[in-house]
Amino acid sequence: HWGYGKEDGPSAWHRQYPVAKGNRQSPIDIIPNEARRDSTLGPIFLKYDQCRSLNIANNGHSVVVEFDDSDDRSVVLGGPLDNPYRLKQFHFHWGGKGCEGSEHTVAGVGYASELHVVHWNAVKYKTYNDAAAAPDGLAVLGIFLELGDDHRWLHMMTDALYMVKFKGSATDFKGFNPKCLLPNSLHYWTYLGSLTTPPLHESVTWIVLKEPIVVSEKQLGMFRMLQFNGEEEDQRMRMENNFRPPQNLKERIVRSSN
Numbered sequence: 001h002w003g004y005g006k007e008d009g010p011s012a013w014h015r016q017y018p019v020a021k022g023n024r025q026s027p028i029d030i031i032p033n034e035a036r037r038d039s040t041l042g043p044i045f046l047k048y049d050q051c052r053s054l055n056i057a058n059n060g061h062s063v064v065v066e067f068d069d070s071d072d073r074s075v076v077l078g079g080p081l082d083n084p085y086r087l088k089q090f091h092f093h094w095g096g097k098g099c100e101g102s103e104h105t106v107a108g109v110g111y112a113s114e115l116h117v118v119h120w121n122a123v124k125y126k127t128y129n130d131a132a133a134a135p136d137g138l139a140v141l142g143i144f145l146e147l148g149d150d151h152r153w154l155h156m157m158t159d160a161l162y163m164v165k166f167k168g169s170a171t172d173f174k175g176f177n178p179k180c181l182l183p184n185s186l187h188y189w190t191y192l193g194s195l196t197t198p199p200l201h202e203s204v205t206w207i208v209l210k211e212p213i214v215v216s217e218k219q220l221g222m223f224r225m226l227q228f229n230g231e232e233e234d235q236r237m238r239m240e241n242n243f244r245p246p247q248n249l250k251e252r253i254v255r256s257s258n
Ligand SMILES: O=C(Nc1cc(S(=O)(=O)[N+](=O)[O-])cc([N+](=O)[O-])c1O)Nc1c(F)c(F)c(F)c(F)c1F
Pocket: 059, 061, 062, 063, 064, 091, 116, 118, 128, 129, 132, 133, 140, 194, 195, 196, 197, 198, 199, 201, 204
């Protein structure tokens, strides 16, 4: 199975997922002054007020908070999107102590972590899995995390991490609204890309926010108490460095909101 180690990591994924060498892979290095300012790009709107978080889980690659996506109660719309995309889940990618951990980089510089908020096009596709395999199926909001003071709301999530230490564990997680994890500005870069984990489907419209949120080293350190392995496995592997490095931009351009 795929992972982030030496043998099963990003450089080996192409063997089982040949699309890894495709023409619209993610993440990428975003070069701000090469991004095209596009006046037709409006603001994005995040309608999360009615969102219903369900659970928090360790899926062996990251910690994921899932939402009730049975109706259009929580959507992202506007910006590069032709219609509303339904909130499905969010998860994080992070590094080891003190080193980088984001997936997208900005002019070659990485952040300590990156939050991905995954949405799917329920207008055009019947199920999430159909959408995830379609070129306009997913919209993922990327938010950088940089180290500094404690984030005032992140503790609501990190306090639950001890319940999902091992791969395959999950617990109820109700009443969490990802709005509390957004920066002040919703200015963004956008480009067409892919999932950054297998199956690496080239189905994602990426919307990467320019302004990072700030979390403390202590809070980010809580993520590293998670383990890639299941409780019954002998080999204990700390969950860290679960990020794919930047991929070739190929024939793509990155656009910038005003
Ligand atoms: O739901 C998925 N979520 C997801 C995406 C990413 S991502 O990093 O690729 N991303 O898009 O943010 C990272 C993690 N994660 O936990 O690390 C995720 O759990 N992936 C996914 C999947 F698992 C499938 F089996 C599948 F058939 C499919 F279509 C999918 F799209």
